Amino acid sequence: MEHSPVKKIVTAGALGAVSVIMAVTPLGFLPWFGGTSLTIMHIPVIIAAVLEGPVAGTIVGLIFGVTSMVKAAVAPIGPLDPLFTNPLVSVLPRLLIGVVSWSVYKLFRGKLSPLAAAAAGAFGGFTNTVLVLGMLGLTAASQIAGTLGMDNAAIPALLVGIALSNGLVEAAAAAVFTGAIVSAWKGIEHAAGASKLSKEEL
Amino acid sequence: MKNLEFFRRVSIGRYIDRDSPVHRLSPLGKYLWLLALIVPASLVRSALMLAIIAASALALALLARIKPGYLLKGFLPVLPLLGIAMAFQLIFTASGDQSPVLVTLGPITVTLREVGSIAALALRFLAMMLSLGLFTSVITEGDTARGIEDLLAPLSYVGFPAHALALAVAVAFRFIPIVAGELESVVKAQAARGSDFGAGKGGPIRKARAYLPLIVPVTIRALERAEMLAEAMEARCYRPKGRSRYVVHASGTLDTVARLGAIAYCAVLLIAAGRVAW
Numbered sequence: 235m236e237h238s239p240v241k242k243i244v245t246a247g248a249l250g251a252v253s254v255i256m257a258v259t260p261l262g263f264l265p266w267f268g269g270t271s272l273t274i275m276h277i278p279v280i281i282a283a284v285l286e287g288p289v290a291g292t293i294v295g296l297i298f299g300v301t302s303m304v305k306a307a308v309a310p311i312g313p314l315d316p317l318f319t320n321p322l323v324s325v326l327p328r329l330l331i332g333v334v335s336w337s338v339y340k341l342f343r344g345k346l347s348p349l350a351a352a353a354a355g356a357f358g359g360f361t362n363t364v365l366v367l368g369m370l371g372l373t374a375a376s377q378i379a380g381t382l383g384m385d386n387a388a389i390p391a392l393l394v395g396i397a398l399s400n401g402l403v404e405a406a407a408a409a410v411f412t413g414a415i416v417s418a419w420k421g422i423e424h425a426a427g428a429s430k431l432s433k434e435e436l
Numbered sequence: 437m438k439n440l441e442f443f444r445r446v447s448i449g450r451y452i453d454r455d456s457p458v459h460r461l462s463p464l465g466k467y468l469w470l471l472a473l474i475v476p477a478s479l480v481r482s483a484l485m486l487a488i489i490a491a492s493a494l495a496l497a498l499l500a501r502i503k504p505g506y507l508l509k510g511f512l513p514v515l516p517l518l519g520i521a522m523a524f525q526l527i528f529t530a531s532g533d534q535s536p537v538l539v540t541l542g543p544i545t546v547t548l549r550e551v552g553s554i555a556a557l558a559l560r561f562l563a564m565m566l567s568l569g570l571f572t573s574v575i576t577e578g579d580t581a582r583g584i585e586d587l588l589a590p591l592s593y594v595g596f597p598a599h600a601l602a603l604a605v606a607v608a609f610r611f612i613p614i615v616a617g618e619l620e621s622v623v624k625a626q627a628a629r630g631s632d633f634g635a636g637k638g639g640p641i642r643k644a645r646a647y648l649p650l651i652v653p654v655t656i657r658a659l660e661r662a663e664m665l666a667e668a669m670e671a672r673c674y675r676p677k678g679r680s681r682y683v684v685h686a687s688g689t690l691d692t693v694a695r696l697g698a699i700a701y702c703a704v705l706l707i708a709a710g711r712v713a714w
Contacts, residue, residue: 240674241666243600247607248662251615252655254608261619261654264647274651281655289597293604307561307568316514316557319564320478414648415655 246290249278250297257301264407272404273362275302276331277411280358283332284339284351284416291332299325322373327365334361335412348417355412356405363401367393452573458500459574461694462685463583466575468698469496473567476705477560483552485709486559492701493566500574507569514561522554578683581606599676607665611658618657622650 253275256262262275279298283291303325306318318324335358342350371393453459458466477489497504575583585602592598626649685691 238666238670239600239676240669241663243603243676244607244666244669245659245662247604248611248615248658248665249655250604250608251611252658254612255615255619255654259616259619261647261650274647277651278655285659289600290604293601296601297605297608304568304572307565308572316517316561319561319568321474322478411648411651414652418652418656419659 242286242290243293245286246282246293246297249282249290249294253278253294253298254301257298257305272400272407274404274407274411276328276359276362277355277408277415279328279331280335280355280408280412281415283336283358284354284412285419288333288336291336292329293332295328295330295332296325299328302328317370317373320369320373323366323369327362327369330365331358331362334358347420348413351416352409352413356409358412359405359408360401363404364397367397367401450573451576452502452506454501454574456500456574457690458496458570460690461574462586462687462691463575463579464586464685464687465691465694465698466571466579467583467587468695470567470571472698472702472705474564476702476709477563477567480705480709481556482709482712483555483559484712485705486556486563489705490559490563490566493563493570497566497570500570502570502573504566507566507573508562511562511565518554518558518561577609578606581609582681582683582685597676599679603676607662611661614661615654615658619650619654622653622657626650 253262256275256278262273264272264274275298276295279291279294282294299321302318303321306315306324335354338357339350339354342353371389461469473489473493477486480486480489494504497507581602584605585598588596588598588601631646631649
């Protein structure tokens with residue numbers, strides 16, 4: 235299914251708006267065990283990558299990353315927000331979510347669409363967690379250690395622990411949401427059956 | 437039901453209309469100054485350099501006639517965190533700290549390196565907060581998109597989709613209130629059917645599942661609207677290449693000076709940071 239460039243761009247913008255809304259409202263956080271929350275703000279990025287390709291995914295990733303950076307600077311709420319004002323932590327990792335999700339989706343070669351979308355969601359979500367934590371470890375290990383009162387040497391183990399515990403659950407959440415949204419959207423597209431201008435040869 | 441009205445609380449920087457030299461800069465000039473402030477602020481480790489960046493951002497805010505207090509209102513909630521970080525830095529001396537000891541209070545020694553790293557943490561956050569807050573206060577939504585295109589125009593010669601990115605950002609800005617409105621109506625519709633967000637009983641998995649009937653329709657509605665918009669644009673023969681602009685910024689002398697100044701400022705800071713030890 236080849237879409238026109240205009241549709242790719244406009245869809246990227248619309249999903250970018252969804253990710254901004256998720257970032258500034260409680261919608262982007264799922265309540266989870268022990269008062270912690272899971273982020274699902276990267277799901278629009280994965281959906282853009284699955285539906286419209288890696289360029290759209292990267293554009294939405296950029297919008298998501300910049301939003302989280304601006305929000306951390308303008309209206310910080312969490313203890314880690316000061317670290318997210320660093321674009322190396324908040325923007326750079328998010329640019330790669332789209333590329334990873336799209337590659338995983340492409341591995342299925344158009345078969346088993348809901349499963350492919352779920353797999354793309356899982357890998358995209360895990361990419362987000364691992365890269366963001368990795369950049370935190372590279373740029374701010376001593377500050378995290380200072381905040382938590384731990385030794386610097388314990389930080390890599392702590393980050394790997396978070397990546398495995400939170401990361402796997404977030405990946406599962408991303409898989410469920412991406413699978414649900416992509417199959418709902420594809421279903422609509424097939425059921426409508428109307429000819430669409432954007433699919434005609436230009 | 438107060439948490440249904442999401443849109444009231446949507447605030448990630450707001451344009452403040454003032455007549456100032458900073459406001460009169462072209463979008464490109466504003467972007468270059470933003471980058472000149474935040475790129476060194478995220479790379480530099482020296483507390484002195486970070487203080488200079490924060491002071492420059494403050495000076496620009498005064499020049500733009502934006503009250504620094506407005507930009508810093510987010511700083512207060514972070515102060516307790518900085519306090520805790522400070523306390524732990526002081527109590528646990530990092531191994532191999534060879535820097536001179538400034539104060540000794542019983543078992544606690546305060547070394548120059550500890551003071552430096554606490555100051556760097558606070559100053560980096562201050563510099564980022566001032567720069568990003570100032571940028572969002574002096575640039576309109578339309579200029580945010582146009583500035584991206586101007587900034588990345590050199591890259592479009594090597595195939596980078598600068599115009600596509602600018603259009604996507606413009607569409608995102610336009611869609612934010614639409615998506616917020618959709619979200620509000622979906623939440624109200626689900627609440628009318630008896631769903632309970634946040635306050636509900638049941639385990640976390642059940643609570644998490646309650647988000648599914650929220651996020652799926654909101655995303656689908658956004659995709660539908662995007663499809664309609666794309667079709668409308670194509671029906672009007674929109675082509676991404678070779679477009680003219682409705683708003684053209686005349687780049688005067690002030691603007692050229694400001695752009696060159698931003699590049700020079702960034703270069704001087706990065707070079708100086710390599711030579712300063714603290």
